[in-house]
Amino acid sequence: MSITDDAPAATAAASGASATARFHADKSPYDAVRDTPKERVSLLAREVLEAIHDTIRKHHVTYDEYNALKAWMIDVGETGEWPLFLDVWVEHVVEEVANASRVGSKGTIEGPYYVPDAPEQGADGTLPMRDGEPGTQLLWSGTVSSTDGTPLADAKVELWQADADGFYSQFAPGLPEWNLRGTFTAGQDGAFRIRTIQPAPYQIPTDGACGRLIAAAGWHAWRPAHLHVKVSAPGHQLLTAQLYFPGDPHNDDDIATAVKPELMLNPQPQPDGSAAVEYGFVLDPA
Numbered sequence: 299m300s301i302t303d304d305a306p307a308a309t310a311a312a313s314g315a316s317a318t319a320r321f322h323a324d325k326s327p328y329d330a331v332r333d334t335p336k337e338r339v340s341l342l343a344r345e346v347l348e349a350i351h352d353t354i355r356k357h358h359v360t361y362d363e364y365n366a367l368k369a370w371m372i373d374v375g376e377t378g379e380w381p382l383f384l385d386v387w388v389e390h391v392v393e394e395v396a397n398a399s400r401v402g403s404k405g406t407i408e409g410p411y412y413v414p415d416a417p418e419q420g421a422d423g424t425l426p427m428r429d430g431e432p433g434t435q436l437l438w439s440g441t442v443s444s445t446d447g448t449p450l451a452d453a454k455v456e457l458w459q460a461d462a463d464g465f466y467s468q469f470a471p472g473l474p475e476w477n478l479r480g481t482f483t484a485g486q487d488g489a490f491r492i493r494t495i496q497p498a499p500y501q502i503p504t505d506g507a508c509g510r511l512i513a514a515a516g517w518h519a520w521r522p523a524h525l526h527v528k529v530s531a532p533g534h535q536l537l538t539a540q541l542y543f544p545g546d547p548h549n550d551d552d553i554a555t556a557v558k559p560e561l562m563l564n565p566q567p568q569p570d571g572s573a574a575v576e577y578g579f580v581l582d583p584a
């Protein structure tokens with residue numbers, strides 16, 4: 299029996315609305331591009347529109363299909379699923395371009411479920427979780443260093459993850475506010491140790507507009523199991539990544555196209571049934 303059987307069902311509308319509200323609350327996306335020249339705005343908008351025009355011509359898109367698209371895009375907005383849509387189908391290429399010149403650890407997409415200021419757990423601690431939190435226990439140790447090998451004392455490792463049912467706190471109902479979300483601060487040697495549980499693979503919400511696209515196109519909605527991290531240290535570039543588990547059936551066809559071989563963990567089964575894993579991070583100087 300699942301620990302969350304008594305909880306209200308997670309819905310796309312609920313998690314979509316949460317993701318949209320979170321995005322509005324924590325970012326100032328317009329401010330960051332206030333000085334973008336008109337020429338660049340025009341170039342990007344024109345080329346995106348031309349790509350749409352080319353697709354319509356190439357495939358003889360009909361008025362019925364155009365109107366269905368219009369209705370669907372309205373639905374995406376009304377259910378708050380634009381963060382989900384963009385982070386699943388677009389962000390991975392933005393990340394690829396943004397981080398192409400890094401020489402330190404590989405990153406990948408952030409996705410829609412990050413929440414800043416998760417509780418501090420020190421250099422050696424346990425991710426906040428419920429009593430009896432289901433899932434294989436995982437002991438993760440690693441170090442944070444700079445590209446020249448210097449350990450980065452006091453580096454921050456923010457970790458957030460789904461539970462064994464594939465749900466994120468603050469986006470699915472019935473979970474404690476900071477369940478499976480925490481901030482770890484490396485010691486003077488750059489080392490950290492984190493106790494958590496292995497997350498489950500999950501489907502992105504299928505009951506909303508994104509789910510309707512997936513069903514209509516005959517796609518699947520699965521993401522492989524993963525741990526989300528943001529790793530930061532003064533004077534260094536922020537690293538946003540996800541770490542994956544070998545053998546997951548969706549490592550090769552992640553709906554969000556976010557898996558990279560460098561992000562694969564190598565957990566070792568322990569006699570007590572838990573797993574231990576070592577994985578560290580190398581940050582590029584800012």
Ligand SMILES: [Fe+2]
Nearest residue numbers: 409411524526
């Ligand atoms: Fe995730």
